[in-house]
Amino acid sequence: MRDVAVIGVGLIKWGELWEKSLRDMFVEAALKAIDDAGVDKVDSMYVGCMSSGLFVGQEHIGALLADYLGVCPIPATRIESACASGGAAFRQAYIEVASGMSDFVLASGIEKMTDVGGGGATFALATAADQEYEVYNGVTFPGLYAMMARAHMDRYGTTRDQLSQVAVKNHDNGSKNKYAQYPFKITTDQVKNAVMIADPLTILDCSPITDGAAAVILCPLEIAKKVSRKPLVKVAGSGQASDTLALHQRKDITYLAATEAAARIAYDMAGVGPSDIDLIEAHDCFTIAEIMAIEALGLVEKGKGGHATAKGETAIGGRIPVNASGGLKSKGHPVGATGVGQICEVTEQLRGDSGERQVKGAKRGLTQNIGGTGASCVVHILEVA
Amino acid sequence: MRDVAVIGVGLIKWGELWEKSLRDMFVEAALKAIDDAGVDKVDSMYVGCMSSGLFVGQEHIGALLADYLGVCPIPATRIESACASGGAAFRQAYIEVASGMSDFVLASGIEKMTDVGGGGATFALATAADQEYEVYNGVTFPGLYAMMARAHMDRYGTTRDQLSQVAVKNHDNGSKNKYAQYPFKITTDQVKNAVMIADPLTILDCSPITDGAAAVILCPLEIAKKVSRKPLVKVAGSGQASDTLALHQRKDITYLAATEAAARIAYDMAGVGPSDIDLIEAHDCFTIAEIMAIEALGLVEKGKGGHATAKGETAIGGRIPVNASGGLKSKGHPVGATGVGQICEVTEQLRGDSGERQVKGAKRGLTQNIGGTGASCVVHILEVA
Numbered sequence: 001m002r003d004v005a006v007i008g009v010g011l012i013k014w015g016e017l018w019e020k021s022l023r024d025m026f027v028e029a030a031l032k033a034i035d036d037a038g039v040d041k042v043d044s045m046y047v048g049c050m051s052s053g054l055f056v057g058q059e060h061i062g063a064l065l066a067d068y069l070g071v072c073p074i075p076a077t078r079i080e081s082a083c084a085s086g087g088a089a090f091r092q093a094y095i096e097v098a099s100g101m102s103d104f105v106l107a108s109g110i111e112k113m114t115d116v117g118g119g120g121a122t123f124a125l126a127t128a129a130d131q132e133y134e135v136y137n138g139v140t141f142p143g144l145y146a147m148m149a150r151a152h153m154d155r156y157g158t159t160r161d162q163l164s165q166v167a168v169k170n171h172d173n174g175s176k177n178k179y180a181q182y183p184f185k186i187t188t189d190q191v192k193n194a195v196m197i198a199d200p201l202t203i204l205d206c207s208p209i210t211d212g213a214a215a216v217i218l219c220p221l222e223i224a225k226k227v228s229r230k231p232l233v234k235v236a237g238s239g240q241a242s243d244t245l246a247l248h249q250r251k252d253i254t255y256l257a258a259t260e261a262a263a264r265i266a267y268d269m270a271g272v273g274p275s276d277i278d279l280i281e282a283h284d285c286f287t288i289a290e291i292m293a294i295e296a297l298g299l300v301e302k303g304k305g306g307h308a309t310a311k312g313e314t315a316i317g318g319r320i321p322v323n324a325s326g327g328l329k330s331k332g333h334p335v336g337a338t339g340v341g342q343i344c345e346v347t348e349q350l351r352g353d354s355g356e357r358q359v360k361g362a363k364r365g366l367t368q369n370i371g372g373t374g375a376s377c378v379v380h381i382l383e384v385a
Numbered sequence: 386m387r388d389v390a391v392i393g394v395g396l397i398k399w400g401e402l403w404e405k406s407l408r409d410m411f412v413e414a415a416l417k418a419i420d421d422a423g424v425d426k427v428d429s430m431y432v433g434c435m436s437s438g439l440f441v442g443q444e445h446i447g448a449l450l451a452d453y454l455g456v457c458p459i460p461a462t463r464i465e466s467a468c469a470s471g472g473a474a475f476r477q478a479y480i481e482v483a484s485g486m487s488d489f490v491l492a493s494g495i496e497k498m499t500d501v502g503g504g505g506a507t508f509a510l511a512t513a514a515d516q517e518y519e520v521y522n523g524v525t526f527p528g529l530y531a532m533m534a535r536a537h538m539d540r541y542g543t544t545r546d547q548l549s550q551v552a553v554k555n556h557d558n559g560s561k562n563k564y565a566q567y568p569f570k571i572t573t574d575q576v577k578n579a580v581m582i583a584d585p586l587t588i589l590d591c592s593p594i595t596d597g598a599a600a601v602i603l604c605p606l607e608i609a610k611k612v613s614r615k616p617l618v619k620v621a622g623s624g625q626a627s628d629t630l631a632l633h634q635r636k637d638i639t640y641l642a643a644t645e646a647a648a649r650i651a652y653d654m655a656g657v658g659p660s661d662i663d664l665i666e667a668h669d670c671f672t673i674a675e676i677m678a679i680e681a682l683g684l685v686e687k688g689k690g691g692h693a694t695a696k697g698e699t700a701i702g703g704r705i706p707v708n709a710s711g712g713l714k715s716k717g718h719p720v721g722a723t724g725v726g727q728i729c730e731v732t733e734q735l736r737g738d739s740g741e742r743q744v745k746g747a748k749r750g751l752t753q754n755i756g757g758t759g760a761s762c763v764v765h766i767l768e769v770a
Contacts, residue, residue: 056516058516062761063627072643258458
């Protein structure tokens with residue numbers, strides 16, 4: 001397999017983008033990535049998207065978006081792994097470049113979530129859970145994560161305030177991110193006193209409904225050395241794993257087994273361990289998810305994720321900064337785009353381009369993107385080449 | 386890139402499978418493929434599926450089906466390119482094995498289309514067309530293909546009877562296929578006198594709504610030589626291409642430009658041309674689609690597809706047999722499964738295992754799988770290793 005580099009990133013401002021369609025958002029992000037890469041061609045493209053069918057009545061978006069970007073007849077394929085669609089799309093692009101099949105590949109992610117009325121977005125998102133055993137019985141994602149949170153609090157003593165501190169930290173970081181949907185600070189009191197969604201999770205424990213897109217350009221490292229004018233960022237490790245979709249079928253609902261499995265593969269491939277990572281973009285779709293993520297990634301002891309957060313270990317400047325971007329919580333969670341957005345953040349951090357959010361001296365970063373309650377997980381490790 | 390072989394195939398009887406769920410169908414096909422391959426492990430899996438979200442309210446089926454197959458925590462990814470989802474899933478599996486990332490990869494396709502009520506299936510299928518410019522204005526796929534047929538008849542003199550002969554031939558072939566949804570013969574008179582769907586296409590010009598699944602196992606050719614007890618079938622070429630989703634944006638609606646582009650890549654990769662192919666599985670979602678397919682694949686001159694069909698050139702025993710399986714028309718068209726079903730047919734033909742439908746002496750076969758009105762196309766060339 002060839003070594004692969006990320007040579008271009010493209011993000012747009014995420015939020016409730018009433019004035020932009022699915023195709024508008026994609027083209028804006030893709031052109032930014034192409035421009036950032038400084039290339040004049042793309043050989044193949046992937047689009048991570050969870051449910052354009054249910055959100056906007058449009059499947060077949062690979063070809064559609066290739067057309068609107070003006071790159072037909074290149075291969076254009078949509079990848080779906082629920083909220084891990086973006087990470088999975090990046091992985092397919094990585095494999096295609098590593099294989100030798102193509103040189104310049106666009107990996108993108110997108111979701112247009114606000115154009116669906118009524119309970120449509122909640123229904124669409126629920127299709128990432130087990131339709132026969134979970135959704136049919138009325139549970140939605142806040143409910144599923146609330147059960148995970150309750151179990152984690154019960155078993156490990158994780159507190160309501162520790163959950164809040166995940167949200168507070170991520171909003172602190174996101175307040176410095178011009179692309180974030182909610183770039184403002186919040187307090188622990190605001191989190192715990194906010195409207196209850198599914199006990200113990202309030203609305204400020206939940207990531208928002210977001211329209212957004214993100215794109216990156218990958219190419220072989222050897223070619224990147226010739227064509228790129230930016231600091232080189234290499235894909236050092238790629239791991240993906242699966243778990244049962246339904247929460248009740250897992251041995252332990254307080255632990256993200258697929259994250260642990262995917263991380264192990266990525267660490268092995270990169271020849272590093274958790275202590276070698278300088279920053280993490282983790283999948284904080286709910287505050288409890290970030291706590292479980294840092295445990296499954298081996299950054300903290302099992303059960304100590306809340307405690308580590310409260311101690312400031314995961315803040316910028318802490319032992320292992322998590323979600324310097326603001327995370328899903330503040331930056332927003334356009335589900336299919338999230339995983340690619342994580343790659344954009346880590347790439348910019350490794351280039352030293354993150355301004356006020358810069359993790360000083362960052363040489364190696366990790367992204368963790370999950371689908372559903374963790375049934376799919378994609379982990380990537382990027383490092384300065 | 387490593388040479389890759391198809392070492393196992395698994396098909397189930399396609400049709401209106403009221404008694405089988407999405408997960409049931411997948412597991413049945415996947416276990417057959419694993420059994421046929423004679424392997425005891427799978428390292429990674431892909432599922433081609435167009436719209437499980439709209440058809441059965443379930444996204445995230447990669448992890449779901451990995452769970453039901455009992456293969457978690459392997460990577461499990463869904464691929465969507467409308468009706469070309471199966472072919473695209475096979476291509477991703479091919480690239481992953483060729484890259485060296487994994488050895489034993491399951492490529493599968495699935496669609497559960499009959500569990501949706503009312504006009505649901507027609508709406509779900511329409512999302513493969515351009516939602517803003519086509520679907521919004523009320524056109525559905527029979528209407529789009531009817532326009533292509535009318536234009537082809539007008540420009541090239543293709544006749545109503547020639548369209549019928551595609552359906553008659555494919556039902557002849559399908560009548561010998563135990564997996565076919567409609568394994569019976571029909572006549573040209575029956576086709577042209579059947580209920581009109583979109584002039585000139587009658588219901589017997591259209592492929593049906595189908596529940597179905599298909600699966601194959603791929604591995605490196607060098608490993609296949611050691612583990613496989615079956616005649617070896619190698620992936621000689623893989624091509625994929627895109628075109629505008631909306632028909633009105635194409636230069637020529639009588640020609641499948643993405644099919645031509647994908648075929649050119651696959652032919653070049655395999656180092657062969659159209660005259661070196663012994664059999665074709667083409668995407669006959671409508672009778673006119675097969676006529677346009679054989680033209681774009683270079684098997685007949687542009688505009689002569691109907692004429693060649695009427696002369697019997699595409700029958701089993703003819704110059705270039707097309708859809709020995711019965712095609713989408715007789716075998717059925719569970720959209721996400723179709724492309725993988727084509728791979729199953731060609732693999733069995735190259736093994737000499739096709740019984741009454743056997744194309745004698747077949748050494749090299751081609752599959753052509755399209756999405757929408759041809760905006761996505763995936764072409765593979767398989768050959769006896």
